[in-house]
Amino acid sequence: MSTVNTITVNVDEYLGLNKYEVDEANPHIELASNPDREEFLKLVRVCPAALYKIDAEGHQTFDYAGCLECGTCRITAGSTIIARWTNPGPTMGVEYRYG
Numbered sequence: 001m002s003t004v005n006t007i008t009v010n011v012d013e014y015l016g017l018n019k020y021e022v023d024e025a026n027p028h029i030e031l032a033s034n035p036d037r038e039e040f041l042k043l044v045r046v047c048p049a050a051l052y053k054i055d056a057e058g059h060q061t062f063d064y065a066g067c068l069e070c071g072t073c074r075i076t077a078g079s080t081i082i083a084r085w086t087n088p089g090p091t092m093g094v095e096y097r098y099g
Helices: 011-017 037-046 072-077
Strands: 019-021 029-031 052-054 060-062 082-085 093-095
Touching: 037 052, 037 060, 037 072, 072 082
Parallel strands: none
Antiparallel strands: 019 093, 029 082, 052 060
8 A cells, every 4th residue: 555645835825935027128929909809818818927917996017027928828828819929038037946
């Protein structure tokens, strides 16, 4: 009989360790103007950094500054509402740190 040890991980704690260098002049992700609501909702559901949000009034917001550069939005939405997705420039973007 084998025993399985369970470890609880707080993802927010680990994400809080990361360092971000944001290129304010050159966002690496740009959305199409007036993105389709259903396509945007997909991104609300799948973005691991929760960068895509819809508030109580139904306004869609997006902030690339905390991007993990995983490409989930690019894969999920493709070119439907992602107008541009590139890797951040040198020394920019996320620097993963582990505790």
